[in-house]
Amino acid sequence: MANIAIMGFGTVGSGVFDIIRRIPEILKRNANGEEIVVKHILDIRDFSDHENAGLFTKKFEDILNDSSVSVVVEVMGGLHPAYEFTKELLMSGKSVVTSNKELVATYGTELLQLALEKNENYLFEASVGGGIPVIRPIHQCLTANRVLRIAGILNGTTNYILNEMINKGKTFDDALKDAQAKGYAEKNPAADIEGHDACRKIAILASLASRRFVDYNNIVTEGIVDISLSDVKYAEAAGCVIKLIGYAEFAEDDRLYSIVCPMVISKTSPLACVDDVYNAVMVTGDSVGDVMFYGKGAGKLPTASAVVADVIDAVKHSERSKKIAWTDVGYNFMISPDEKKFSYFIRTSATREKIKEVFDIKQIYDIGIDGEIGFITEPVAESEIQKKTEALGSVLSSIRVME
Amino acid sequence: MANIAIMGFGTVGSGVFDIIRRIPEILKRNANGEEIVVKHILDIRDFSDHENAGLFTKKFEDILNDSSVSVVVEVMGGLHPAYEFTKELLMSGKSVVTSNKELVATYGTELLQLALEKNENYLFEASVGGGIPVIRPIHQCLTANRVLRIAGILNGTTNYILNEMINKGKTFDDALKDAQAKGYAEKNPAADIEGHDACRKIAILASLASRRFVDYNNIVTEGIVDISLSDVKYAEAAGCVIKLIGYAEFAEDDRLYSIVCPMVISKTSPLACVDDVYNAVMVTGDSVGDVMFYGKGAGKLPTASAVVADVIDAVKHSERSKKIAWTDVGYNFMISPDEKKFSYFIRTSATREKIKEVFDIKQIYDIGIDGEIGFITEPVAESEIQKKTEALGSVLSSIRVME
Numbered sequence: 043m044a045n046i047a048i049m050g051f052g053t054v055g056s057g058v059f060d061i062i063r064r065i066p067e068i069l070k071r072n073a074n075g076e077e078i079v080v081k082h083i084l085d086i087r088d089f090s091d092h093e094n095a096g097l098f099t100k101k102f103e104d105i106l107n108d109s110s111v112s113v114v115v116e117v118m119g120g121l122h123p124a125y126e127f128t129k130e131l132l133m134s135g136k137s138v139v140t141s142n143k144e145l146v147a148t149y150g151t152e153l154l155q156l157a158l159e160k161n162e163n164y165l166f167e168a169s170v171g172g173g174i175p176v177i178r179p180i181h182q183c184l185t186a187n188r189v190l191r192i193a194g195i196l197n198g199t200t201n202y203i204l205n206e207m208i209n210k211g212k213t214f215d216d217a218l219k220d221a222q223a224k225g226y227a228e229k230n231p232a233a234d235i236e237g238h239d240a241c242r243k244i245a246i247l248a249s250l251a252s253r254r255f256v257d258y259n260n261i262v263t264e265g266i267v268d269i270s271l272s273d274v275k276y277a278e279a280a281g282c283v284i285k286l287i288g289y290a291e292f293a294e295d296d297r298l299y300s301i302v303c304p305m306v307i308s309k310t311s312p313l314a315c316v317d318d319v320y321n322a323v324m325v326t327g328d329s330v331g332d333v334m335f336y337g338k339g340a341g342k343l344p345t346a347s348a349v350v351a352d353v354i355d356a357v358k359h360s361e362r363s364k365k366i367a368w369t370d371v372g373y374n375f376m377i378s379p380d381e382k383k384f385s386y387f388i389r390t391s392a393t394r395e396k397i398k399e400v401f402d403i404k405q406i407y408d409i410g411i412d413g414e415i416g417f418i419t420e421p422v423a424e425s426e427i428q429k430k431t432e433a434l435g436s437v438l439s440s441i442r443v444m445e
Numbered sequence: 446m447a448n449i450a451i452m453g454f455g456t457v458g459s460g461v462f463d464i465i466r467r468i469p470e471i472l473k474r475n476a477n478g479e480e481i482v483v484k485h486i487l488d489i490r491d492f493s494d495h496e497n498a499g500l501f502t503k504k505f506e507d508i509l510n511d512s513s514v515s516v517v518v519e520v521m522g523g524l525h526p527a528y529e530f531t532k533e534l535l536m537s538g539k540s541v542v543t544s545n546k547e548l549v550a551t552y553g554t555e556l557l558q559l560a561l562e563k564n565e566n567y568l569f570e571a572s573v574g575g576g577i578p579v580i581r582p583i584h585q586c587l588t589a590n591r592v593l594r595i596a597g598i599l600n601g602t603t604n605y606i607l608n609e610m611i612n613k614g615k616t617f618d619d620a621l622k623d624a625q626a627k628g629y630a631e632k633n634p635a636a637d638i639e640g641h642d643a644c645r646k647i648a649i650l651a652s653l654a655s656r657r658f659v660d661y662n663n664i665v666t667e668g669i670v671d672i673s674l675s676d677v678k679y680a681e682a683a684g685c686v687i688k689l690i691g692y693a694e695f696a697e698d699d700r701l702y703s704i705v706c707p708m709v710i711s712k713t714s715p716l717a718c719v720d721d722v723y724n725a726v727m728v729t730g731d732s733v734g735d736v737m738f739y740g741k742g743a744g745k746l747p748t749a750s751a752v753v754a755d756v757i758d759a760v761k762h763s764e765r766s767k768k769i770a771w772t773d774v775g776y777n778f779m780i781s782p783d784e785k786k787f788s789y790f791i792r793t794s795a796t797r798e799k800i801k802e803v804f805d806i807k808q809i810y811d812i813g814i815d816g817e818i819g820f821i822t823e824p825v826a827e828s829e830i831q832k833k834t835e836a837l838g839s840v841l842s843s844i845r846v847m848e
Contacts, residue, residue, distance in 0.1 A: 167586065327576075
């Protein structure tokens with residue numbers, strides 16, 4: 043029998059409780075015979091009417107001081123007091139499982155190191171890609187590869203919005219309103235549509251793959267607020283779609299280029315097939331080539347199922363660290379944005395003659411919108427594209443193209 | 446330091462050797478500091494001119510009796526002597542890693558049980574889906590789900606052939622010849638195009654997910670040899686593609702329905718986007734919904750990278766069983782084909798009137814081929830579709846539609 047506690051009884055926390063009560067036999071089998079028992083649920087709200095009211099507490103110490111509890115689920119969200127609680131729990135010899143991407147991206151280095159020292163586990167599969175197995179596959183299954191690149195659709199809200207624009211011809215504003223009406227986007231959608239959510243997730247994946255702390259503050263982050271329906275239509279004409287991509291590329295010298303931004307992607311890429319609120323992470327290894335992990339990147343039960351899988355793993359690895367960790371190397375290993383070349387999709391009101399004066403291109407896309415045309419450049423550095431678009435005069439949009 | 450041996454120096458075996466020599470530092474880091482060293486390579490052929498000739502042996506006993514060897518890679522293929530060698534190695538307290546789907550599908554129950562008893566590991570990530578992480582994600586990441594269904598594109602050769610028919614309008618025969626010319630299909634392509642390869646793989650995945658031995662001999666297996674270019678075109682008209690699918694569906698009462706056959710799949714399914722020789726496995730869990738794993742299902746380095754990842758896992762779990770196993774329950778838990786209902790795509794030379802007499806359908810597809818039309822039926826049992834197509838008179842083809 044393994045006693046666990048849940049901190050935070052919101053969407054994910056209640057999902058964790060539901061799964062544990064619904065399929066106890068399957069969980070027991072998968073935990074090599076250990077029954078998973080919820081002993082405490084921490085939440086500041088009142089649950090005295092809940093059918094399991096006896097499990098609820100408002101005191102963190104009830105969990106910290108219960109030596110029979112070996113694994114704690116932290117699904118409170120936010121940095122504080124989640125950070126302090128997690129630290130104390132690991133210090134006291136308990137494993138912690140989390141879906142808190144903010145916490146992992148910010149304090150992961152320290153908390154993973156602490157877990158390592160204490161021979162316990164700090165597991166965070168649910169922090170990226172919701173229910174999709176992606177943390178463990180990168181850590182355990184692609185170990186025979188030098189990871190060359192990670193490119194992911196890491197935010198379901200923005201994927202839904204872009205999908206509505208692509209497939210239903212909605213404007214960005216209408217698609218956003220629709221996403222809000224359906225509960226896919228928050229009232230204040232900034233964290234999603236400005237790319238900050240995806241940024242934290244790609245920082246976690248890049249840290250995991252390189253075993254070095256990648257600070258999300260160092261990742262250039264552009265959202266999808268400037269993507270217009272015209273952009274989407276030009277992309278379609280070029281056999282492409284536009285997706286918000288969390289991107290990390292590891293150079294031969296082990297330096298890292300990372301960015302979050304909308305990218306034009308060929309429809310032949312499996313990432314282009316990721317519709318609706320689904321997420322997908324494509325990892326390129328030097329031996330395996332491209333592998334992709336796809337599924338629901340959010341939602342109560344998908345996210346909870348990743349949390350519970352981590353609980354089972356923690357139970358199976360009781361007092362045996364899985365040794366997932368990264369270190370803060372203390373020097374800058376980020377490739378400056380200008381060193382990386384991309385092709386760019388450009389939408390412009392310049393003349394064909396002017397375009398051909400500035401760029402060496404073969405194909406121009408004219409989709410019948412008055413006074414503008416589009417084209418895709420050769421791979422160029424960021425400073426170069428700035429110079430060239432200035433020379434062009436009138437640029438309506440400029441979006442990176444993923445190779 | 447962990448000494449390993451490789452049995453079989455063919456495509457995969459030499460790939461394993463290549464990876465170990467190319468990225469030793471990455472492997473060492475991922476194996477928690479243990480250097481991976483190849484001490485013996487077993488092959489009946491002569492490698493006396495090889496730059497590492499000293500590693501080669503023709504005697505299995507050189508590996509079996511070397512107590513310094515803790516993990517052995519079996520990439521010989523075939524049942525014998527791979528079975529006998531694996532058994533002796535596990536008995537002697539060594540872990541074995543394999544890409545041999547034939548062996549896992551046939552003797553997996555016994556070999557996994559033996560590994561469990563000996564507290565060693567028998568790992569087989571490379572046996573299904575080449576380099577794609579799929580065995581470990583199902584075993585470790587989806588543990589908080591009741592698995593409802595597995596549907597996979599498990600054979601790259603047939604996917605290439607169908608893809609050439611779909612995207613380039615080639616006939617089956619021309620696409621097969623092309624696949625043979627490119628080395629994707631064997632001279633005798635029966636194992637691939639008749640579905641036997643996919644059958645062994647879905648049997649392994651179904652055994653893993655249910656922890657009960659699923660005998661591939663009990664899985665109805667239909668290949669793609671009867672798929673015509675017309676079928677592909679009708680599917681296109683219906684917004685679908687045709688793929689060879691390894692299919693396993695777990696009923697509420699834990700019984701299993703499994704089949705390998707061509708299926709008509711909506712283009713909105715991510716499985717429909719799996720082109721070329723790529724493979725993908727979609728797993729549906731009761732909490733997580735659909736997750737999909739995608740990548741190269743064959744080839745020297747992708748497959749070798751899955752083998753080496755298993756080697757690393759075996760090294761990390763030295764004398765500590767990962768407890769991956771299934772048992773032969775000794776009774777029949779397979780759902781008879783007639784209990785499962787599918788919609789069918791029917792191509793027929795019958796009249797519209799006759800079709801509407803027999804089937805209750807709304808849409809008929811006419812793609813301008815003289816004397817034939819196509820339609821999709823409501824979900825019906827196999828015996829029922831047989832009766833109905835007999836009533837229809839002339840059926841040119843009948844293909845299951847995946848929900």
